[in-house]
Amino acid sequence: MKVSTVAAARQIPMEKxxxxxxxxxxxxxxxxxxxxxxxxxxxxxxxxxxxxxxVIAFQDYQPYKGITGSEWVGFKHFIRLFTEPTFFxxxxxxxxxxxxxxxxxxxxxxxxxxMLNEVKQRHFKNLVQTIxxxxxxxxxxxxxxxxxxxxxVDGGVINELMASMGFKKISFLTSPEWLRTVYIGQIIxxxxxxxxIIYLAAITVVDPQLYEASExxxxxxxxxxxxxTLPAIRPVIITLLILKIGSTLDLGFEHMYLLLxxxxxxxxEIFDTYIYTxxxxxxxxxxxxxxxxxxxxxxxxxxxxxxxxxxKMGEDGVY
Amino acid sequence: MKKKLICMVIxxxxxxxxxxxxxxxxxxxxxxxxGTSGSATPAGESEKPLELTWLNILHTASPPTDVVKSKIxxxxxxxxxxxxxxxxxxxxxxxTALASGELADIVTLTMxxxxxxxxxxxxxxxxxxxxxxxxxxxxxxxPAEVRTAASIEGVLYGVPFQKNLARSGLVIRKDWxxxxxxxxxxxxxxxxxxxxxxxxxxxxxxxxxxxxxxGDRSDLRxxxxxxxxxxxxxxxxxxxxxxxxxxxxxxxxxxxxxxxxSRNLYENGYLAKDFAVTAKTDQxxxxxxxxxxxxxxxVDIKNLHDLSQGLQEGMELVPVNKISNGxxxxxxxxxxxxxxxxxxxxxxxxxxxxxxxxxxxxVNDLIDEEVFMLMTGGIKGTHYEIDADGAFKIIxxxxxxxxxxxxxxxxxxxxxxxxxxxxPEKEMSNQLxxxxxxxxxxxxxxPLDSATANEKGTEMAKIITDAxxxxxxxxxxEAGFKEAVESWKKSGGTQIIAEYEEAxxxxxx
Numbered sequence: 018m019k020v021s022t023v024a025a026a027r028q029i030p031m032e033k034x035x036x037x038x039x040x041x042x043x044x045x046x047x048x049x050x051x052x053x054x055x056x057x058x059x060x061x062x063x064x065x066x067x068x069x070x071x072v073i074a075f076q077d078y079q080p081y082k083g084i085t086g087s088e089w090v091g092f093k094h095f096i097r098l099f100t101e102p103t104f105f106x107x108x109x110x111x112x113x114x115x116x117x118x119x120x121x122x123x124x125x126x127x128x129x130x131x132m133l134n135e136v137k138q139r140h141f142k143n144l145v146q147t148i149x150x151x152x153x154x155x156x157x158x159x160x161x162x163x164x165x166x167x168x169x170v171d172g173g174v175i176n177e178l179m180a181s182m183g184f185k186k187i188s189f190l191t192s193p194e195w196l197r198t199v200y201i202g203q204i205i206x207x208x209x210x211x212x213x214i215i216y217l218a219a220i221t222v223v224d225p226q227l228y229e230a231s232e233x234x235x236x237x238x239x240x241x242x243x244x245x246t247l248p249a250i251r252p253v254i255i256t257l258l259i260l261k262i263g264s265t266l267d268l269g270f271e272h273m274y275l276l277l278x279x280x281x282x283x284x285x286e287i288f289d290t291y292i293y294t295x296x297x298x299x300x301x302x303x304x305x306x307x308x309x310x311x312x313x314x315x316x317x318x319x320x321x322x323x324x325x326x327x328x329k330m331g332e333d334g335v336y
Numbered sequence: 337m338k339k340k341l342i343c344m345v346i347x348x349x350x351x352x353x354x355x356x357x358x359x360x361x362x363x364x365x366x367x368x369x370x371g372t373s374g375s376a377t378p379a380g381e382s383e384k385p386l387e388l389t390w391l392n393i394l395h396t397a398s399p400p401t402d403v404v405k406s407k408i409x410x411x412x413x414x415x416x417x418x419x420x421x422x423x424x425x426x427x428x429x430x431x432t433a434l435a436s437g438e439l440a441d442i443v444t445l446t447m448x449x450x451x452x453x454x455x456x457x458x459x460x461x462x463x464x465x466x467x468x469x470x471x472x473x474x475x476x477x478x479p480a481e482v483r484t485a486a487s488i489e490g491v492l493y494g495v496p497f498q499k500n501l502a503r504s505g506l507v508i509r510k511d512w513x514x515x516x517x518x519x520x521x522x523x524x525x526x527x528x529x530x531x532x533x534x535x536x537x538x539x540x541x542x543x544x545x546x547x548x549x550x551g552d553r554s555d556l557r558x559x560x561x562x563x564x565x566x567x568x569x570x571x572x573x574x575x576x577x578x579x580x581x582x583x584x585x586x587x588x589x590x591x592x593x594x595x596x597x598s599r600n601l602y603e604n605g606y607l608a609k610d611f612a613v614t615a616k617t618d619q620x621x622x623x624x625x626x627x628x629x630x631x632x633x634x635v636d637i638k639n640l641h642d643l644s645q646g647l648q649e650g651m652e653l654v655p656v657n658k659i660s661n662g663x664x665x666x667x668x669x670x671x672x673x674x675x676x677x678x679x680x681x682x683x684x685x686x687x688x689x690x691x692x693x694x695x696x697x698x699v700n701d702l703i704d705e706e707v708f709m710l711m712t713g714g715i716k717g718t719h720y721e722i723d724a725d726g727a728f729k730i731i732x733x734x735x736x737x738x739x740x741x742x743x744x745x746x747x748x749x750x751x752x753x754x755x756x757x758x759x760p761e762k763e764m765s766n767q768l769x770x771x772x773x774x775x776x777x778x779x780x781x782x783p784l785d786s787a788t789a790n791e792k793g794t795e796m797a798k799i800i801t802d803a804x805x806x807x808x809x810x811x812x813x814e815a816g817f818k819e820a821v822e823s824w825k826k827s828g829g830t831q832i833i834a835e836y837e838e839a840x841x842x843x844x845x
Contacts, residue, residue, distance in 0.1 A: 081456060082459065190610075279612060279806075280806060282798065301792075
């Protein structure tokens with residue numbers, strides 16, 4: 018946000034000069050351009066150039082024949098994607114999980130960060146922070162394995178405990194009703210602590226004078242949090258929310274792939290797992306590229322849309 | 337992840353165009369052996385050894401050491417560079433290798449039904465070796481049925497791995513059977529009784545009901561379900577009648593019977609409750625720890641016994657495969673009709689016919705008894721010995737596992753020679769596997785090709801797999817399962833049936 022204002026400020030003197038051709042511009046700021054050159058080159062070579070490969074979404078791509086030799090099939094794969102019943106299942110599962118993620122997970126780090134901010138004992142605060150960061154560094158394989166050990170029907174700790182208390186055993190791992198709960202629960206367990214970092218950082222830059230002023234006005238802790246801290250970190254919250262919305266269809270492959278089985282597939286199969294099985298395991302490169310392309314386009318639209326919306330509401334947005 | 341996947345696809349694309357342009361010349365350098373047609377002696381006396389690369393599947397935890405490899409190289413006058421792909425990740429690795437063109441002189445292809453493997457075979461990526469086989473002493477002995485089964489639309493794109501027709505079978509705790517006073521089952525009803533007794537009659541005698549009859553895992557094909565279904569008389573994959581009409585196995589009454597049988601087992605707790613989320617290693621552990629008493633997979637019998645050491649002393653096992661549905665007839669499904677895959681030679685690496693012939697000579701030599709023994713048992717006296725009864729015995733298990741075991745699954749033929757195993761249980765299961773040949777049920781679609789099945793057969797199979805699991809676990813009734821079958825037909829099944837019928841007609845002519 019700040020960067021853009023700085024750039025805007027720079028442009029003002031430039032506009033005063035009469036012939037602002039690109040060449041003159043290049044000459045004038047050659048050092049700046051030279052500095053940005055490696056970065057641009059990186060993006061061109063490693064990000065934009067490979068995008069050319071997306072054309073295989075419109076082909077029946079055969080590796081042996083290559084892009085030049087493969088048959089062009091137009092929108093065949095898109096038609097297949099949108100007409101297959103799986104598509105709506107994938108879309109529904111992805112959207113439901115995304116919504117749950119926003120509603121159940123997104124506010125938690127903010128609340129936790131606000132609570133941590135109120136801890137006055139510095140050592141205790143640091144200790145808690147360190148402890149809650151740790152799960153972030155575990156891989157999904159480990160987390161899902163731990164859950165597996167806890168939740169199996171035969172000998173899982175939770176089920177045995179419930180059985181001994183007279184409840185019925187629940188097959189958490191295979192029933193479609195529990196999949197989403199388990200999924201979100203694992204995300205909360207793993208990422209909650211780590212996600213507080215940005216909020217905590219944002220909180221530290223809040224002007225202490227504001228707190229002093231509100232104290233003068235007789236505000237208690239709760240009021241200070243609500244009227245000072247929260248508004249101060251609002252831009253950060255909105256930025257993160259926009260970024261999150263941009264990755265709506267992008268739930269992450271690894272986590273769900275580990276949870277997926279024959280019995281919960283109807284709620285567990287998402288675009289990422291589908292691309293993996295269809296593309297990498299079954300080698301339908303063109304079709305899975307189509308799915309990936311679709312996901313990318315939807316993500317782009319959502320980012321632009323939510324950014325516009327944020328700007329309309331008077332916020333900064335991400336760009 | 338999205339970006340990663342897209343990147344990967346793109347990477348593959350870019351690499352494939354690059355690599356197809358600069359495919360390897362490795363074999364080129366080492367030839368000079370033009371037109372060696374098959375003589376029994378390993379080719380080339382004075383010339384340099386054949387340098388070759390081999391993209392191969394690894395069924396063990398780590399690749400073999402050089403001990404046996406150098407012996408094989410010596411015999412076959414070659415220098416082998418292996419590129420091992422672990423079996424567990426073969427699907428994505430082989431698919432990626434095929435897509436990127438990063439292949440080797442010899443490529444082991446085991447997933448013959450995988451659509452990407454099929455389409456790359458059909459696209460002409462590999463040499464058609466059909467015409468050459470008869471020039472080699474060992475290769476010419478590959479029976480016509482095996483060649484047919486390994487062909488796609490009549491073309492043989494590699495040297496088939498020859499395996500026994502069917503290797504599936506049950507392993508049952510013999511000591512538990514004795515404890516509960518039951519005989520080795522011969523019918524499905526008796527088998528059900530065994531599972532029941534193993535669960536309810538406390539076969540391990542610890543006073544607690546902590547055992548389950550059937551151990552199982554999240555796999556319908558290689559674990560018990562498919563085996564049980566062939567006991568019931570379900571066709572293997574597809575049924576084809578005299579008029580050439582094709583019916584998928586899950587549309588037959590026998591399949592439904594199997595579902596009901598498994599469902600009963602599950603509902604009564606005779607089948608492990610967590611089977612739908614159990615992995616193979618866990619299933620073996622459960623068996624070795626004495627938690628379950630019936631295991632599917634006769635080939636693992638010795639492995640199971642080894643695993644149980646220190647956990648279940650006095651464990652006795654019996655391989656069982658003669659189980660009928662009451663009519664006294666035995667059936668067992670055959671994997672790939674005795675074809676374990678192909679040793680294929682990509683045209684991008686193997687440029688000329690001469691190179692191909694030299695490689696075929698190499699594969700041919702691998703079938704020779706000397707190499708077969710090297711790949712099976714290792715070095716006599718170091719890894720194994722033949723005892724007074726002529727039985728084969730491994731003397732240093734650890735050494736064998738490190739030096740030899742990984743090669744065992746790369747043998748081009750497992751049927752040319754047979755060994756008598758010194759371990760009686762293993763020997764019994766070997767015998768049963770041989771007997772399986774007499775009542776193996778073949779899949780009629782193995783040599784046939786269906787474009788729809790290639791494109792989305794694997795995806796569609798999920799509909800049936802999921803419905804079967806749900807039925808067994810009581811979450812779906814018969815009407816629900818029928819619905820799943822209908823939905824399979826609608827999403828392309830009807831087309832697959834038509835395509836197979838068409839291909840079958842063509843092949844018959």
